[in-house]
Amino acid sequence: MQKYIMHLDMDAFFASVEQMDNPELRGKPIAIGSSHKRSVLSTASYEARKFGVRSAMPSQQALKLCPQLILVSGRMSRYKEISRQVMAVLGNYSPVVEQASIDEAYLDITGTEKIFGPPLTLAESVKQEILSTVGLTASIGIAPVKFLAKIASDLKKPAGISIIEVHEVEQFLKTLPIEKIPGVGKKALPRFQSFGIKYAADMLRYPPEFWQERFGERGSVLYAKASGIDPTPVAVGGQMKSSSAENTFGEDVRDPQILKTWLLSQSERIAADVRRYGLKGRTITLKVKFPDFRQITRSKTLDQRTSNAGIIYKTGCAILDAEGCLGPVRLIGIGISNFEERSRQLSLLEPEQNVRDDKKLDQLDKAVDKVREKFGSAMLTRGSLLKSPSDK
Structure with a gap:
């Protein structure tokens, strides 16, 4: 049986949501x-992208490229709401769905x-149902393996x-720029070019x-992909790999x-986020960026x-604290x-007090979530946050 993997990507998602919710923004260059x-x-709308505006671009640079650009504050709760509706639609077409972002x-x-006809027919049905359900467009790729999709x-x-x-895979890889293969970034690209590698099949x-x-091992993986081989399966339940702010x-x-x-403040946000999905994590990562754009990430499991x-x-x-004196900081984040997802099996050697403490924390978190869900996230705030600067 021929294997088919489908990848769906919402078009200019955040910007499209804003344009859908506010008719005055439709057809205009906007960015979040x-x-x-x-x-x-x-994110930038397609109207803005015509001017060279793109995601991850400094807003001041974007405004120089497109003086008429309309900047809109993001509404993550709204985007997540639409995302859940999109994922529900996808579940109607396959029991094997992996939410990548x-x-x-x-x-x-x-x-x-x-059930649904050939892959192209299925893809068209998915697009139309998403359009009728949430009012947004999506782009779809279908291939025998995940990275090509x-x-x-x-x-x-x-x-x-x-x-x-x-x-068609072999011919496609002959014209696919090597930097399009996941894992070949800006730093690695010059090394590939030094070996005369321009397209994937050149490897x-x-x-x-x-x-x-x-x-190293990454070289073997990239070689396999250049050959059209990708054993990575679509992972059911892989809808969240991390949460950060x-x-x-x-x-x-x-x-x-x-x-x-x-x-x-960030810890409160990501904790509520993972609880919404019934998840618990073991690895905490700190991110710090400095004025010269140098950055460090440190993790603890x-x-x-x-x-x-x-x-x-x-x-x-x-x-x-373990990093000592960092000097001026431009950005800080935690993830x-x-x-x-499976429940933790308690060890017979684990102190009973620890078990009771964990249960109390879980009960408190659930109570906090219920209050915030009913009255809004601002109704409960830790005392140490009351003097926090506003989130810009």
């Missing part, structure tokens, strides 16, 4: 961000022809469908051992206490999984990962 000198854009997902549609979804944006059949001029010697400051911050205040904001916050603070 602020006019602050240090703000960067998270808030606006993209993979589906294993192998063997669905008898993702590449294909970008070929006919916006609102396009592209399929790479198994007999096949050398044996796999050649690439493994130079790039970060803030860029209007002015550089030196005071560790101010940095910790931001960490507390806990003995037990958690979704408690207090534990996440204390761990983040401990990591920050949690290494999730396991």
Whole structure:
């Protein structure tokens, strides 16, 4: 049976949601961000992209390229609401759905022809149902393997469908720029070019051992992809691999206490996020960026999984303290990962007090979530956040 993987990517998702909700923004160049000198854009509409505006671009640079650009503050809760509706639609077409991010997902549609027709027919049905359900367009790529499906979804944006059949893979890789293969970033690209590698299939001029010697295990993986091989399955239940929050400051911050205040606010946000999915994580990661754009990330793996904001916050603070005097900081963020959805099996050697404490924390978190769900997130705030600067 021929394997088919589908990758769906919502078109300019955040910007499209804003244009849908506000008719005055439709047809105009907009971007999600602020006019602050240090703000960067998270998404730009296709009208803005015609001027060279793109995501991750400083807003000041974007405004120079497109003076008429309209900057809109993001509404993450709204985007998540739409995302859940999109994922629900995808579940109607395959039991094997992996949400890769808030606006993209993979589906294993192998063997669905008898129910939904050929892959292209299924893809068209998915597009139409998403359009009628949430009012937004999506682009779809279909291929025998996962990484090619993702590449294909970008070929006919916006609102396009592209399929790479198994007999087309070899020719496709002959014209695919090497930097399009996931894992070949800006730093690695010059090394590939030094070996005369321009397209993916060019890697096949050398044996796999050649690439493994130079790039380690990653070299073997890249060689396999250049051959059209990707054994990575669509992972059911892989809808969240991590949750993080970060803030860029209007002015550089030196005071560790101010940095910790931001960490507390961020810890509350990501803890509520993972609890919404019934997850707990073990690895806490701190991210710090400096005025010269240099950045560091430090992680600590806990003995037990958690979704408690207090534990996440204390761990983040401990990591920050271990770094010593950092000097001026431009951005700080914290994240949690290494999730396991299954329940933790208690050890007979684990102190009973620890078990009781965990249960109390879980009960408190559930109570907080219920209040916030009913009355809004601002109704419950930790005392140490009451003097926190506003989130810019």
